[in-house]
Amino acid sequence: MQFSKISSEIFQKIQNLLGATNVIVDKEKMYDYSHDEFAALSHTYFPEVVVKPKNTGEVSELVKLANREHVPITPRGGGTGLCGGCVPIFGGMVLSLERMNRVVEVDRQNLMAVAEAGVPLEQFYHAIEAEGLFFPPHPGDESATIGGVIATNAGGARAVKYGVIRNFVRGIEVVLPTGEITRIGGKLIKNSSGYSLLHLMIGSEGTLGIITEATLNLYPPPEMLATLVVPFATLHDAIETVPAILQNKIIPMAVEFVDQESLQITEEHLHKKWPCPNGKAHLMVILDASQEDELMQLAEKVSAICEEHNALDVVIAMDKQKQRNILEIRSKIYEAMRNAMVEILDLTIPRASIAAFVNAVDDLSQRYGMWCPTYGHAADGNVHTHIMKARFVQGAWQITPGWEEKYPKLRKEIHELGHEFHGMVSGEHGIGLVKKEYMPGFLDAAQLQVMRNIKATLDPNWVLNPGKIFDPKEKV
Amino acid sequence: MQFSKISSEIFQKIQNLLGATNVIVDKEKMYDYSHDEFAALSHTYFPEVVVKPKNTGEVSELVKLANREHVPITPRGGGTGLCGGCVPIFGGMVLSLERMNRVVEVDRQNLMAVAEAGVPLEQFYHAIEAEGLFFPPHPGDESATIGGVIATNAGGARAVKYGVIRNFVRGIEVVLPTGEITRIGGKLIKNSSGYSLLHLMIGSEGTLGIITEATLNLYPPPEMLATLVVPFATLHDAIETVPAILQNKIIPMAVEFVDQESLQITEEHLHKKWPCPNGKAHLMVILDASQEDELMQLAEKVSAICEEHNALDVVIAMDKQKQRNILEIRSKIYEAMRNAMVEILDLTIPRASIAAFVNAVDDLSQRYGMWCPTYGHAADGNVHTHIMKARFVQGAWQITPGWEEKYPKLRKEIHELGHEFHGMVSGEHGIGLVKKEYMPGFLDAAQLQVMRNIKATLDPNWVLNPGKIFDPKEKV
Numbered sequence: 001m002q003f004s005k006i007s008s009e010i011f012q013k014i015q016n017l018l019g020a021t022n023v024i025v026d027k028e029k030m031y032d033y034s035h036d037e038f039a040a041l042s043h044t045y046f047p048e049v050v051v052k053p054k055n056t057g058e059v060s061e062l063v064k065l066a067n068r069e070h071v072p073i074t075p076r077g078g079g080t081g082l083c084g085g086c087v088p089i090f091g092g093m094v095l096s097l098e099r100m101n102r103v104v105e106v107d108r109q110n111l112m113a114v115a116e117a118g119v120p121l122e123q124f125y126h127a128i129e130a131e132g133l134f135f136p137p138h139p140g141d142e143s144a145t146i147g148g149v150i151a152t153n154a155g156g157a158r159a160v161k162y163g164v165i166r167n168f169v170r171g172i173e174v175v176l177p178t179g180e181i182t183r184i185g186g187k188l189i190k191n192s193s194g195y196s197l198l199h200l201m202i203g204s205e206g207t208l209g210i211i212t213e214a215t216l217n218l219y220p221p222p223e224m225l226a227t228l229v230v231p232f233a234t235l236h237d238a239i240e241t242v243p244a245i246l247q248n249k250i251i252p253m254a255v256e257f258v259d260q261e262s263l264q265i266t267e268e269h270l271h272k273k274w275p276c277p278n279g280k281a282h283l284m285v286i287l288d289a290s291q292e293d294e295l296m297q298l299a300e301k302v303s304a305i306c307e308e309h310n311a312l313d314v315v316i317a318m319d320k321q322k323q324r325n326i327l328e329i330r331s332k333i334y335e336a337m338r339n340a341m342v343e344i345l346d347l348t349i350p351r352a353s354i355a356a357f358v359n360a361v362d363d364l365s366q367r368y369g370m371w372c373p374t375y376g377h378a379a380d381g382n383v384h385t386h387i388m389k390a391r392f393v394q395g396a397w398q399i400t401p402g403w404e405e406k407y408p409k410l411r412k413e414i415h416e417l418g419h420e421f422h423g424m425v426s427g428e429h430g431i432g433l434v435k436k437e438y439m440p441g442f443l444d445a446a447q448l449q450v451m452r453n454i455k456a457t458l459d460p461n462w463v464l465n466p467g468k469i470f471d472p473k474e475k476v
Numbered sequence: 477m478q479f480s481k482i483s484s485e486i487f488q489k490i491q492n493l494l495g496a497t498n499v500i501v502d503k504e505k506m507y508d509y510s511h512d513e514f515a516a517l518s519h520t521y522f523p524e525v526v527v528k529p530k531n532t533g534e535v536s537e538l539v540k541l542a543n544r545e546h547v548p549i550t551p552r553g554g555g556t557g558l559c560g561g562c563v564p565i566f567g568g569m570v571l572s573l574e575r576m577n578r579v580v581e582v583d584r585q586n587l588m589a590v591a592e593a594g595v596p597l598e599q600f601y602h603a604i605e606a607e608g609l610f611f612p613p614h615p616g617d618e619s620a621t622i623g624g625v626i627a628t629n630a631g632g633a634r635a636v637k638y639g640v641i642r643n644f645v646r647g648i649e650v651v652l653p654t655g656e657i658t659r660i661g662g663k664l665i666k667n668s669s670g671y672s673l674l675h676l677m678i679g680s681e682g683t684l685g686i687i688t689e690a691t692l693n694l695y696p697p698p699e700m701l702a703t704l705v706v707p708f709a710t711l712h713d714a715i716e717t718v719p720a721i722l723q724n725k726i727i728p729m730a731v732e733f734v735d736q737e738s739l740q741i742t743e744e745h746l747h748k749k750w751p752c753p754n755g756k757a758h759l760m761v762i763l764d765a766s767q768e769d770e771l772m773q774l775a776e777k778v779s780a781i782c783e784e785h786n787a788l789d790v791v792i793a794m795d796k797q798k799q800r801n802i803l804e805i806r807s808k809i810y811e812a813m814r815n816a817m818v819e820i821l822d823l824t825i826p827r828a829s830i831a832a833f834v835n836a837v838d839d840l841s842q843r844y845g846m847w848c849p850t851y852g853h854a855a856d857g858n859v860h861t862h863i864m865k866a867r868f869v870q871g872a873w874q875i876t877p878g879w880e881e882k883y884p885k886l887r888k889e890i891h892e893l894g895h896e897f898h899g900m901v902s903g904e905h906g907i908g909l910v911k912k913e914y915m916p917g918f919l920d921a922a923q924l925q926v927m928r929n930i931k932a933t934l935d936p937n938w939v940l941n942p943g944k945i946f947d948p949k950e951k952v
Binding site: 107108109110111112152153154155159160163164166167176178180181182183184185186187188189190191192193194195196197199200202203204208219220221223243246247248249250251290291293294297346348349350351352377380381382422423424425426427428429430431439442443444446447448450451453454455456457458469470 | 583584585586587588628629630631635636639640642643652654656657658659660661662663664665666667668669670671672673675676678679680684695696697699719722723724725726727766767769770773822824825826827828853856857858898899900901902903904905906907915918919920922923924926927929930931932933934945946
């Protein structure tokens with residue numbers, strides 16, 4: 001694959017189109033656009049230029065230019081990805097959607113919202129809640145953007161009950177690799193009108209089109225929530241409790257597991273206290289209901305199931321402030337651990353196998369002498385193993401000797417394990433740059449070939465986010 | 477596009493592969509495979525041969541043969557489609573999946589079921605219910621098959637609360653147009669591993685691959701149901717009530733509207749009584765809850781909303797037998813009306829516009845002097861207008877004079893109306909043969925071109941279900 005560099009002529013065209021203030025070439029200023037939140041910061045690549053279009057027409061013009069001149073163009077949302085999906089590995093343009101940040105409409109009649117792709121989740125939730133409505137999916141980092149979470153088909157903790165982002169997207173506006181603008185779907189609950197380009201675009205990581213606007217389905221908010229924190233003597237006990245909850249016909253809004261060691265590190269980091277000090281592993285269960293009676297009954301039922309499964313204690317928080325405190329600690333574990341982390345894995349496996357899988361990962365972790373805490377979603381099979389290069393001992397991080405050599409081998413073995421457990425390489429982060437090497441291990445050759453053919457058909461010059469999901473050199 | 481006829485040599489190969497009993501050439505026996513449930517029976521096309529493979533290996537061999545010899549091959553499930561999707565318009569083979577009718581597994585641990593594509597819904601529901609589990613989607617006709625409802629992304633009445641089939645499919649086994657067998661997804665709640673070929677195949681109507689097996693997500697069953705029947709003086713009053721229910725934070729399992737005239741015809745047809753005789757239009761609301769208290773409160777809330785919106789009465793059925801009776805009458809309207817029906821349309825529009833749209837269709841219907849009752853899903857925007865060629869007057873059907881000339885014009889105007897209301901041509905039936913003419917009116921040229929390119933890439937010889945969704949002559 002031969003890409004062109006951005007000539008002074010191309011650069012001039014870009015500046016004429018966007019105005020000088022919306023085009024960045026200063027290397028220092030481009031640093032923020034050179035990486036994502038992937039923990040191993042070795043994957044930093046600078047673009048030749050960062051462009052910030054204000055509307056879909058400008059995105060279209062930029063894509064047309066890139067396509068005509070064979071210049072790579074990498075769309076970027078909030079940059080919160082965890083697998084290098086928005087990193088411009090072939091240079092060219094990074095197209096940041098940050099200026100397309102308008103919530104266009106909250107339509108109460110149709111229970112739909114329309115937002116530009118660059119709207120951060122935090123802003124989106126505020127706009128929805130101001131209208132007394134609810135957007136169920138909640139991928140962790142609220143600085144992620146609407147376009148970004150659609151491009152990766154993000155999930156998050158609430159997917160147990162409500163499903164992933166995919167289930168809530170009803171329409172998108174997309175700039176195709178040719179620069180053509182197309183509007184797919186609309187404010188429609190049902191749609192069976194030809195191939196679902198909507199669902200093909202969702203999760204395609206900006207390699208088939210640049211999403212510029214989305215129409216999302218909203219719901220009435222749950223009336224009230226309760227958060228349970230349940231400590232167990234072992235992670236195995238904690239995990240084994242989860243299928244029992246589901247089999248008792250209770251679908252919580254979220255079920256997360258957290259290990260004691262990661263919790264303590266986060267408590268120190270935040271100077272906050274988790275509600276129970278005992279136990280090696282904890283479940284955090286969020287329940288929602290429309291009435292207090294119903295909520296209490298649900299909470300009691302879950303408590304009873306946990307106690308049958310050797311819970312050491314059950315803490316029930318009904319108070320909003322207490323629940324917020326628990327959630328904050330849970331959501332900051334990644335931040336607290338990040339500097340000592342090599343990578344957060346994103347394997348997804350059948351949920352009945354979670355306990356066995358985590359045990360097997362533990363065995364590997366011990367064999368390699370590298371700490372691999374597992375925390376995160378407990379009820380949807382998306383197991384986030386965290387490969388650490390250090391361990392927190394007596395108040396300080398101690399580097400694990402030889403982690404650089406061990407890491408790639410351990411990582412490979414964990415992925416092989418995921419395949420043995422009938423899993424897939426990514427549950428919600430996507431493939432991006434850093435997981436594409438595992439695609440052939442999880443997907444058969446016929447399927448990969450179909451994906452590559454689709455890419456080649458939509459983007460014959462391979463200009464859109466090249467080198468993600470698969471390499472352009474595998475071009476058909 | 478040039479297709480080949482089935483030579484005696486090809487025929488011999490097919491017989492050798494399947495055995496003579498699984499290959500039909502007798503014209504009388506092929507009649508059942510020459511049409512679907514589309515009301516206008518003008519769309520009857522005979523294949524050259526009907527083949528009945530027993531397993532995926534045989535499907536693969538048949539597709540390889542068809543692809544090599546350029547013989548059209550049209551997959552067929554239960555034949556319950558409403559737009560000619562399984563009709564072999566270019567002859568060749570009809571591949572019936574009727575012998576692949578095994579529920580492979582109901583996995584209680586993972587809340588998943590695995591079924592071969594030819595399993596009828598009725599059999600599937602029985603297998604699931606026998607394990608105390610619940611499969612939320614319910615497209616109307618239970619003789620539809622698992623493969624068929626996935627291929628059309630079927631919806632049904634319960635989509636209001638639970639979404640369409642698409643939301644429940646976790647994995648499929650597919651035979652690609654090359655004959656290659658591939659397994660996509662698995663028993664996974666989350667999956668973001670490359671382009672979603674799963675969702676591309678869902679709703680592709682057998683034109684991109686033949687689905688041979690599916691893995692479907694199950695849920696715990698709702699503990700109890702109540703069915704409300706609410707008569708109104710006008711259809712407009714009935715429809716206007718629906719958004720008020722949703723905006724009061726109640727998401728019923730189903731909300732259907734039925735008009736009095738269609739009900740009376742169905743009562744006569746079945747010799748059964750609908751629970752309330754008054755009113756010109758009725759809402760049927762199904763509520764589910766985990767406790768009796770909660771269910772009663774929901775029912776009272778819905779009653780109060782209906783009364784505020786000019787309901788003439790509210791009948792609440794809690795008893796199972798009574799609820800079954802109501803449901804049966806509702807589900808047999810199509811059957812009772814069918815002989816007098818030209819076509820059931822499947823437009824999907826933003827749900828806040830349902831009342832205005834139905835009023836506009838009424839105006840058209842009066843202008844043309846053709847009866848067009850609207851009944852069906854009231855809360856998801858999927859409006860089934862029924863174009864009738866006769867009207868039931870004093871106990872007998874009276875043909876509408878000149879319906880043959882009026883029908884195509886009226887049909888066209890209703891679709892144009894759907895487009896003006898920001899709708900789409902199909903909500904749940906698919907495009908098949910009879911709706912493809914409307915695709916360019918609803919989808920822009922760029923989108924249609926991408927669809928055709930994808931078809932050409934996956935199926936370069938256009939052998940899989942040719943002439944559906946779009947014409948092969950538009951081949952790129």
